[in-house]
Amino acid sequence: GDLIEKPRGVRTLDGLRLNTRVGIQYVEAWLNGTGSVPLYNLMEDAATAEISRVQNWQWIRYGAILDGESVPIKVDKDLFARVVSE
Helix, strand or coil, rough: CCHHHHCCCCCHHHHHHHHHHHHHHHHHHCCCCCEEEECCCCEECHHHHHHHHHHHHHHHCCCCCCCCCCCCCCCCCCHHHHHHHC
16 A cells, blocks of 8 residues: 555655666666665665665656755656656
8 A cells, every 4th residue: 555655754856866876776787787786885786776666656656746845846757857867
């Protein structure tokens, strides 16, 4: 049930960026044959990448509002695409 409930709590653009970077960087390492990789002073693996992916999916799916910002921002596919391109 937790994965289909509307997200609660404070959400930030930095959190969206971090989840996106961790997912992309882990998949890159995995494609190059590494099962775990040090990212941001932590050892990350497939479970971390999956948690990051699912949280981003939830935020996009439910149009979560990044309410930890000075001006609230709605998460959508366009915002996610901009974060990926950063």
